[in-house]
Amino acid sequence: xxxxxxxxxxxxxxxxxxxxxxxxxxxxxxxxxxxxxxxxxxxxxxxxxxxxxxxxxxxxxxxxxxxxxxxxxxxxxxxxxxxxxxxxxxxxxxxxxxxxxxxxxxxxxxxxxxxxxxxxxxxxxxxxxxxxxxxxxxxxxxxxxxxxxxxxxxxxxxxxxxxxxxxxxxxxxxxxxxxxxxxxxxxxxxxxxxxxxxxxxxxxxxxxxxxxxxxxxxxxxxxxxxxxxxxxxxxxxxxxxxxxxxxxxxxxxxxxxxxxxxxxxxxxxxxxxxxxxxxxxxxxxxxxxxxxxxxxxxxxxxxxxxxxxxxxxxxxxxxxxxxxxxxxxxxxxxxxxxxxxxxxxxxxxxxxxxxxxxxxxxxxxxxxxxxxxxxxxxxxxxxxxxxxxxxxxxxxxxxxxxxxxxxxxxxxxxxxxxxxxxxxxxxxxxxxxxxxxxxxxxxxxxxxxxxxxxxxxxxxxxxxxxxxxxxxxxxxxxxxxxx
Amino acid sequence: xxxxxxxxxxxxxxxxxxxxxxxxxxxxxxxxxxxxxxxxxxxxxxxxxxxxxxxxxxxxxxxxxxxxxxxxxxxxxxxxxxxxxxxxxxxxxxx
Ligand SMILES: [Zn+2]
Numbered sequence: 001x002x003x004x005x006x007x008x009x010x011x012x013x014x015x016x017x018x019x020x021x022x023x024x025x026x027x028x029x030x031x032x033x034x035x036x037x038x039x040x041x042x043x044x045x046x047x048x049x050x051x052x053x054x055x056x057x058x059x060x061x062x063x064x065x066x067x068x069x070x071x072x073x074x075x076x077x078x079x080x081x082x083x084x085x086x087x088x089x090x091x092x093x094x095x096x097x098x099x100x101x102x103x104x105x106x107x108x109x110x111x112x113x114x115x116x117x118x119x120x121x122x123x124x125x126x127x128x129x130x131x132x133x134x135x136x137x138x139x140x141x142x143x144x145x146x147x148x149x150x151x152x153x154x155x156x157x158x159x160x161x162x163x164x165x166x167x168x169x170x171x172x173x174x175x176x177x178x179x180x181x182x183x184x185x186x187x188x189x190x191x192x193x194x195x196x197x198x199x200x201x202x203x204x205x206x207x208x209x210x211x212x213x214x215x216x217x218x219x220x221x222x223x224x225x226x227x228x229x230x231x232x233x234x235x236x237x238x239x240x241x242x243x244x245x246x247x248x249x250x251x252x253x254x255x256x257x258x259x260x261x262x263x264x265x266x267x268x269x270x271x272x273x274x275x276x277x278x279x280x281x282x283x284x285x286x287x288x289x290x291x292x293x294x295x296x297x298x299x300x301x302x303x304x305x306x307x308x309x310x311x312x313x314x315x316x317x318x319x320x321x322x323x324x325x326x327x328x329x330x331x332x333x334x335x336x337x338x339x340x341x342x343x344x345x346x347x348x349x350x351x352x353x354x355x356x357x358x359x360x361x362x363x364x365x366x367x368x369x370x371x372x373x374x375x376x377x378x379x380x381x382x383x384x385x386x387x388x389x390x391x392x393x394x395x396x397x398x399x400x401x402x403x404x405x406x407x408x409x410x411x412x413x414x415x416x417x418x419x420x421x422x423x424x425x426x427x428x429x430x431x432x433x434x435x436x437x438x439x440x441x442x443x444x445x446x447x448x449x450x451x452x453x454x455x456x457x458x459x460x461x462x463x464x465x466x467x468x469x470x471x472x473x474x475x476x477x478x479x480x481x482x483x
Numbered sequence: 484x485x486x487x488x489x490x491x492x493x494x495x496x497x498x499x500x501x502x503x504x505x506x507x508x509x510x511x512x513x514x515x516x517x518x519x520x521x522x523x524x525x526x527x528x529x530x531x532x533x534x535x536x537x538x539x540x541x542x543x544x545x546x547x548x549x550x551x552x553x554x555x556x557x558x559x560x561x562x563x564x565x566x567x568x569x570x571x572x573x574x575x576x577x578x
Contacts, residue, residue, distance in 0.1 A: 018548045019548050019549070019550045020548050020549060020550040020551075025546070025549065025550055025551040025553075026550065026551075026552075026553065027550035027552070028550070029550075034569055035569045035570050036556060036559075036560065036569050036570065036571070037556070037569075038552075039553065039556060039559055040553035040559075041553070041555075041559065044559050046559070046562070052544065052545065052546045053544065053545045053546070054545065054546060054548050055545035055546065055547060055548060056547070056548030057548070058545065075542070077536045077537075082497075084499055085576075086571075086573040086576060099536070133576070134570065135575070135576075142567070142575075143575065144565070144567070144572045144573055144574055144575050145572070145573050145574070145575050145576050146567055146570035146571070146572055146573075147570060147571035147572070147573060148569075148570060148571075149571070274497060276497070279536035279537065281537070283537075283544075284537050284539055284541050284542050284543070284544050285536060285537055285542040285543075286542065286543060287542050287543055
């Protein structure tokens, strides 16, 4: 059998995080609310109404495009995409066609078990969402279809990638990185369960070494990252088997059926769409002046990938810690502010954040901004560990109190008497006592049995009620047995 | 420039119109006349004119992102050919 190569391009829709719809003032918070409770003459296409563009939708779309390293076009045009379907009251969708607001971006992806790679983005355009159709109500059959227009007119961006994706793992990694970037700049919440992020996959195969792309099938109904991965794997096998058995892939739309783990043909070729796009005469051109683009660029936050690189190279964090900390913008900001307080103890800050703070916040389903103390307190706590005032066990105890009381760790250390004893004279006194009381272990140690030191250290810790600085204890025991 | 019967039928199908053969012939003639009238513009030199998407000469007409509830929801539902409670109702489109 010949070897085949998988070629995938993805089209992702994200709902822009605005409060009102793209062309009317209806609220966008209709998920789970009463049907048709967020509708008006504009989004139900009553005669004589006019759409007016939402400025915040444009702002968010532009931010997403810049974060994805796209070029913002100086001028873009809204176009009508014409087709009949009951979820589309105007019988056209306002979208962008030959002059989208942005083009030519790229996204770095990190597929599991493979080297990072860059996927090129063809374009991003703005468009409105359609409504929702209901064909049955639970077990109740309806003698027609029901239409809810709460989603009609919700602002979306569609991000179209080049056919640069070669494995289903890469597709998964692409979606993961895309979601991370879009969420990070606040352009979309990307909640897939609420339909705020949706994906279609264009899949084709070609014999390895062949330049020309094969005919592609478009796969729809992919409502989770895992579905995307599974559907691509399945579609690859289907197309290879088809070609190997002498068949030909036809250009068509296929639906993913997650229960059957199979794609099913949805539209035949005869119904190929003819959308007759043309500029919407109700809307005027949209521009992106150079000054505005410059101002937007200046206001962009550092992106997770750049932040991860800085955390590992400049602050010496592990890849894993950097990954955890940059998973959420509020968490990353908390960490950075904490580090300002303890610049030399970034690793300790990261540790305390990941093991103590994050564990507690996650357990309560809260974000970093809900921490009961300011970031500087965490930095101070790390500083107390770094300068030897607190043992790591002591830091855990202080943290627990900080979580309960919100108090400054320095206050808590003195309140609790947790300060670690690093005074040579005091520690030496405990060491001498411990050696005398554990004659056998002391003799073993003098005889070269290094493991025997454990018993002596344990005895010192008991004498000091855990407060002796362990590093100092070790050092003084070794000096004592040598003498 | 003449428009064929097949083209008339395709346009009618896209517009969800069912035409009789007589109507195909009649509308074919009318559409041809419209295209002929537009074709007169072809005499103009437009090589240096960019395609026009808007003739108003303005751009970036926008509103603030402030939600406002529309109070006439019932009237919108009543204005549709059919409704079922809070839903618009259409002919069944999936078996
Ligand atoms: Zn509306």
